[in-house]
Amino acid sequence: MQYSYLKASLLGALYVVLVLSPLALMLPGPTPTGRGFWMEFGVALGFVGLAMLAMQFLITGRYRNFAMGFGSDNLLQFHLATGVVAMLLVLAHPVVIIATDTHYLEFLDPRVNFMRSLALAGATFAVIAVVVTSLWRKKFRLVYEWWRVTHGGLAFIVVFVGLVHTIQVSHFTGLWWKQGIMIAVAGGAMLLLVHTRFIKPMILKKYPYKVTDVIEERAGGTTLVIEPVDHRGMHFEAGQFAWITLGDSPFSLQQHPFSFSSSAEKPKRLQFTAKPAGDFTETWRDIEPGTGAYLEGPYGAFTQRWDSPKGSVFVAGGVGVTPIMSMLRTLAQRKDSRHHMLFYANKNWEGVIFREELEELQEMLDLEVLHVLEEPPDDWDGEEGFVDLDVLERNLPKPYGEYFYYICGPKPMMDMVEKELVDRGISLPTIMSERFEIV
Numbered sequence: 296m297q298y299s300y301l302k303a304s305l306l307g308a309l310y311v312v313l314v315l316s317p318l319a320l321m322l323p324g325p326t327p328t329g330r331g332f333w334m335e336f337g338v339a340l341g342f343v344g345l346a347m348l349a350m351q352f353l354i355t356g357r358y359r360n361f362a363m364g365f366g367s368d369n370l371l372q373f374h375l376a377t378g379v380v381a382m383l384l385v386l387a388h389p390v391v392i393i394a395t396d397t398h399y400l401e402f403l404d405p406r407v408n409f410m411r412s413l414a415l416a417g418a419t420f421a422v423i424a425v426v427v428t429s430l431w432r433k434k435f436r437l438v439y440e441w442w443r444v445t446h447g448g449l450a451f452i453v454v455f456v457g458l459v460h461t462i463q464v465s466h467f468t469g470l471w472w473k474q475g476i477m478i479a480v481a482g483g484a485m486l487l488l489v490h491t492r493f494i495k496p497m498i499l500k501k502y503p504y505k506v507t508d509v510i511e512e513r514a515g516g517t518t519l520v521i522e523p524v525d526h527r528g529m530h531f532e533a534g535q536f537a538w539i540t541l542g543d544s545p546f547s548l549q550q551h552p553f554s555f556s557s558s559a560e561k562p563k564r565l566q567f568t569a570k571p572a573g574d575f576t577e578t579w580r581d582i583e584p585g586t587g588a589y590l591e592g593p594y595g596a597f598t599q600r601w602d603s604p605k606g607s608v609f610v611a612g613g614v615g616v617t618p619i620m621s622m623l624r625t626l627a628q629r630k631d632s633r634h635h636m637l638f639y640a641n642k643n644w645e646g647v648i649f650r651e652e653l654e655e656l657q658e659m660l661d662l663e664v665l666h667v668l669e670e671p672p673d674d675w676d677g678e679e680g681f682v683d684l685d686v687l688e689r690n691l692p693k694p695y696g697e698y699f700y701y702i703c704g705p706k707p708m709m710d711m712v713e714k715e716l717v718d719r720g721i722s723l724p725t726i727m728s729e730r731f732e733i734v
């Protein structure tokens with residue numbers, strides 16, 4: 296527990312140092328004089344805002360060794376929160392400067408310098424658009440794939456214009472070495488985006504996969520069995536996920552994250568199970584065996600831990616069972632002898648994905664499965680409704696502190712279960728969650 300808090304605090308401190316570092320860089324050498332506190336404060340806001348925007352490329356670049364163990368959902372939450380702060384800083388930068396000295400309005404005046412005013416106005420619009428469309432993408436009904444491309448493109452433009460603007464104004468960046476550092480850092484950040492979007496797919500092209508089987512599941516779900524073509528496949532930990540592209544090119548806009556549902560013991564026979572949610576997942580049931588696939592991964596900190604004294608408590612809702620299925624299949628193959636319990640919430644009995652296989656797994660493992668049905672059949676004598684406080688109260692195995700907890704399902708269920716476990720004094724590092732709804 297302490298290790299996680301320590302690691303989070305250290306990374307947080309490093310982040311603050313990095314985003315404030317441009318201020319330290321600006322101090323040596325010639326600096327303008329007699330401009331007053333508010334003017335320099337306005338300039339500082341711009342430098343810090345630009346540094347925060349540049350850091351976003353690292354945070355979202357899917358670098359496995361970066362912030363390891365924090366989980367993509369946490370990183371994306373951080374990305375969103377710091378994105379909003381960066382936007383506010385970038386917008387406050389001209390406001391404070393112009394409020395201090397209206398002479399600086401000329402930066403936005405096309406009659407003085409058309410290209411400069413166009414670039415600055417465009418970047419201002421872009422930074423607002425990046426944040427607003429991220430916060431309210433679903434409200435604006437933006438197609439996810441197009442939003443993602445536009446998001447990266449606009450962010451690139453904002454950082455590029457910010458860098459050029461900093462160097463052109465040159466009040467604090469007049470020296471060649473300062474400009475060199477600015478270009479190296481901001482340019483490096485932009486290269487990360489190029490790496491994520493173009494270089495990584497080129498590398499993926501060397502490691503093709505193909506769909507070898509398409510299995511119909513309950514509740515309209517589909518499992519794709521994906522195998523490597525002439526390479527050793529993907530070694531992952533049970534609970535992790537990969538980004539999947541289907542077809543002949545890894546450059547497709549349709550690249551989506553899916554948890555492995557297969558056992559981690561079988562890196563050459565990977566399985567992913569999805570329920571139709573939109574244009575990508577709806578095509579799964581019609582995919583022909585032989586279709587090409589590209590997998591980027593594995594990613595994720597939602598992984599099976601082997602050091603819990605008594606065993607595991609899994610809480611799954613609907614298709615959120617997929618990473619947990621991978622854990623159970625892996626536990627069975629490794630002949631784990633500890634006690635495990637699965638709370639599994641579904642709408643109705645017919646829609647319980649992997650129902651039959653869970654029964655088989657109960658023969659192989661010390662596994663209790665507690666189905667919770669929203670609309671149970673007439674003769675149902677199990678739990679009804681949702682996984683709520685009462686269901687947990689009645690069924691959670693004890694002592695609580697000797698189990699590790701894994702939660703994946705709809706947001707309201709996850710929020711409730713996480714809170715309930717924490718309220719029972721279960722320590723945070725033993726509670727692991729995977730959120731599918733992260734953007």
Ligand SMILES: Cc1cc2nc3c(=O)[nH]c(=O)nc-3n(C[C@H](O)[C@H](O)[C@H](O)COP(=O)(O)OP(=O)(O)OC[C@H]3O[C@@H](n4cnc5c(N)ncnc54)[C@H](O)[C@@H]3O)c2cc1C
Nearest residue numbers: 439551552553554568569570572573574575576617731734
């Ligand atoms: C770590 C992780 C693991 C997942 N594992 C599974 C799984 O095992 N089975 C399963 O059915 N679903 C899983 N999902 C959800 C799955 O990625 C989305 O349902 C899928 O991307 C929807 O794409 P679509 O084109 O069919 O629908 P769309 O209409 O494009 O999207 C529906 C919603 O899904 C989300 N979404 C779409 N694309 C992405 C993306 N590239 N990244 C993140 N979210 C996206 C958005 O919130 C969007 O509004 C997982 C998501 C994450 C983040």
